[in-house]
Amino acid sequence: HRNMKMLLFLCLLLVGIHSNSYCYEPYQQGVRIQNQRAQENRNMPWQSVRNSVCRFACCFYKEISTQENNGNVFFSPLSISTAFAMLTLGARSDTLTQILRVLCFNPRQISENDIHEGYRQLMQMVNRRNAGLQLNMGNVLFVLDRLKPQEKFLSNLRNFYEGEAYPMNFKKADQAQLKINEYVARRTNGKIKDLISNLDPLTEILLISYIYFNAEWEKPFDPKYTKMSKFFVDGNKAVEVPMMFGMGLFKHGYDEQLSSTVVQMDYKGGASAFFILPDRGRMRKLEKRLSCERLSRWRTLVTKSSVNLYLPKFTLYGTYNLKDILYKMGIMDLFTDKADLSGITGQPQHRISQAIHKAVVKVDETGTEAAAATGMEMVPMSVPVTVRFDRPFLMVITMENTILFMGKIVNPLKKE
Structure with a gap:
């Protein structure tokens, strides 16, 4: 036997450039919703976030599958959801409301602090490396070197999302692109080498969220x-x-x-x-x-x-322009001049101009030798x-x- 491995990895790219189908139905289905609320209130923050990630996954899938009518689909709801939840640390007013709604959070049921705490707990649970499985998820922010992100935003980014922030001279776009692509390649074990191309020299804020997953089947082919x-x-x-x-x-x-x-x-x-x-x-x-x-x-x-x-056996590459999909789902202001991300920079005139999501899944036999002690399997006589x-x-x-x-x-x- 040789092991059957599955290798998955994903990168999500959000670019901030210079200066309406919602997941939850807050006023409908009375009793059932109230029962759900009572349940949500008893949940740990990570359980509430996990449930919202699931609801977001189903909504997002339905939105894409109508667009990609006869094509393959592949994405990481956890990574997309985490990246936009990070943005809510600095989003204000309608921009914040729209993001939370599309990520399937009802502010009447869960506080913003519990949302971020839930993502922190969830990331701790999924980030692990053990025999046969490697899962690594992380977030990084590149900020125009003359912009000074708010200290509170940076400390929340570190504490809740283990997010790092680096100054970057986007004016020298070629050099910036090279540095960013090298950073992402290192963090994804070389699986993604050229995440960004044609970086706009007017870029001011760049947010990258990545997830790398490599696992062996319990029962290989x-x-x-x-x-x-x-x-x-x-x-x-x-x-x-x-x-x-x-x-x-x-x-x-x-x-x-x-x-x-x-x-x-x-x-x-x-x-x-x-x-x-x-x-x-x-x-x-x-x-x-x-x-x-x-x-x-x-x-x-x-x-x-x-x-x-x-x-x-198959290999899939999913690449999505999230701006179009999430706009249809209800995140509208973030991509226009109405965006309020003043909690990041102290000024409201920054918007997200681009949001690209990339994911890869590969299912095949790899050269890894299976463990010798496989053991005999008892198969019923049926x-x-x-x-x-x-x-x-x-x-x-x-x-x-x-x-x-x-x-x-x-x-x-x-x-x-």
Whole structure:
């Protein structure tokens, strides 16, 4: 056996240049909302933030999937949400209200301090390095050298988000771009080398959020069983893809309400991937009904039983202009002259001109040798179910029940 590794990493870029579908419904669904509120109030800050990240993930996915109708989708809701939560440390008035609303926080239910404390706790929980799993998430702010960010903002950035702030001479755009790209390459283990191109010399504030994830399956696939096989991109059109094969005990189940088969594959170190395969012609139904309640139900829905599993190898690069997507979701002022980020610089005339999100997922066999002590697996004497991911499916990667990544694989051969 050689280990099956999954390598994911993501970078999010927000550029501040010089001088309306919301996630929560505050006034509707009376009793249920009040029950939820009572529950939220009993939650630890990290639990409330985790729940909001999940709601944001579902809203964001629905927004992108309507735009990317027939394309692959891949993003990190945790990273996007964290970067914009960092901005709320310095956002004021309507700018602040809009960001919190789109990130699915109701100010009547949770204080701003608890939001930042929740992200701090969540980052502590997910930042870890142990046998078989490496997860590293961080944030950095580059500020025009003549601008002096407020001391309170900088200390909150450090204390809550382990964020670092560096002065930068953006006027010398080529040099600045080189330094920033080198910094990001170091922090993502060389996986992202040229994050920024064509840096605007008028840039004043640049915010980068990155997440690097590298994990080995608990139950790796054996490369010698990987064979070329058909993947049906839509009803009739098929492409030939390298299809991996695994047999034995896998966690899986069938969600009747979503007409979808769910397979859970665990990584060493505590993360899990859910692969969701809708019945033929049911993808829209699945996407429409995607919710946090459904996601949490899948954990109890799946049980271990004998499966012949076919899963394609694939590499996906997701690149999104967040400005357009989040504007449609309700973050409007941040990208216009109405933006109020006075808590960062002391003056309100700074806006975010660009917000780019990049994410990569790679699923393949790597050269790492599997641990020798694999142990024999007891397989019940039942006829195995065959689950074949040979048509478009969803993928959700979680850790501590927090959604790290979410995506849709429509064509495993298309990298973009």
